[in-house]
Amino acid sequence: MVSGDPISVVILGAGTGGTSLLELFVRSPGIAVIGIADKDPAAPGLKRARELNIPASQDVANLISRDGTSLIVDVTGDPAMAGFIAQHNPRGIQVLGGMTARLLWNLVQHEARIQGQLFQADKLATIGTFTSGIAHDINNPLYFVMSLAEDMLDEPDPAVIQDHARDIVRAVRRIAAIVKGLTLYARVPSANELVDVDLNAALEEAVQMAPYATVLNEIEVATDYVARPMVRGQPEEILQVCVNLVINAVQAMNGRGTLRLSTRREDGMVIATIADTGPGISPDVLDKIFAPFFTTKEPGKGTGLGLHITQTIVKKYGGVITVSSHEGLGTTFRLQFPSAGQ
């Protein structure tokens, strides 16, 4: 066998052990399963093999005498099988059976258990991050609302009451925004809500909204747009992508710098870039920024959901979002969407 050729395996025994090995082998790049056999026609591995288009039979003798086999794996557990294989194996193909097959089977079971545990741990960790993040972000404005409302109960001055009421409205809006961000995960929009959206218009609208998020006093906005860069999607979701990126950019610049927005078409794609002259993102957190609840902003300022939601929307429409950043110089986010037919 030339090294690098796949190992062509025949599995004897299609019970639980044989089926697990089959699943493992078909996932392994260096292994080709060329057949599986079991005397019992109802053995689960035979059915599974047929689904995978792998020859499955009850004829053990025929299977092991086939050309091209480099290894026979015997997991029948049948003590007579070793003798039977020897009789029908004139070319002396290597056999993995008995204790060695059991060892392999144990390893496979162990791997499956670990995979299961990892999956479970991962799920729990995600739910944990999620719920603690939500609790944290909703609790802050909630406590704020509560203490303002308590103060209002015995506050005689109408001007102070009005001030408190205004703060309450702001805090409740913040909670509503957090909840809105979360419902995005649960929403299943119907296909007919999709329309052609002009990215230039979405970026412009995002710039109009930015003053509500931060101070813009010395921020210059420079644009370089191609005409009608259309992408297919729900308008409010495409807008949300632009708003999240533009707001991050202006927040990063902290009231001073240049926001550069551009759109262009390239190979059936629409590309948009949102670039800022802010402090940049340090290389050690660059791969975390799209994770849910990752934020470097002080408590109450950021939920860390912005980029995660942005990426979810972009992927949903077959797009890609990438980032490049240089500390001290600024950050550029690049969006790429399939161009909508015009």
Ligand SMILES: Nc1ncnc2c1ncn2[C@@H]1O[C@H](COP(=O)(O)OP(=O)(O)OP(=O)(O)O)[C@@H](O)[C@H]1O
């Ligand atoms: N343009 C940028 N310049 C510098 N850092 C950025 C930029 N965009 C994102 N980041 C970093 O990525 C982190 C995550 O961004 P993300 O938008 O997901 O959350 P956030 O802005 O902190 O909170 P929010 O949920 O309110 O958007 C930010 O806290 C910040 O550290």
Ligand SMILES: [Mg+2]
């Ligand atoms: Mg953000």
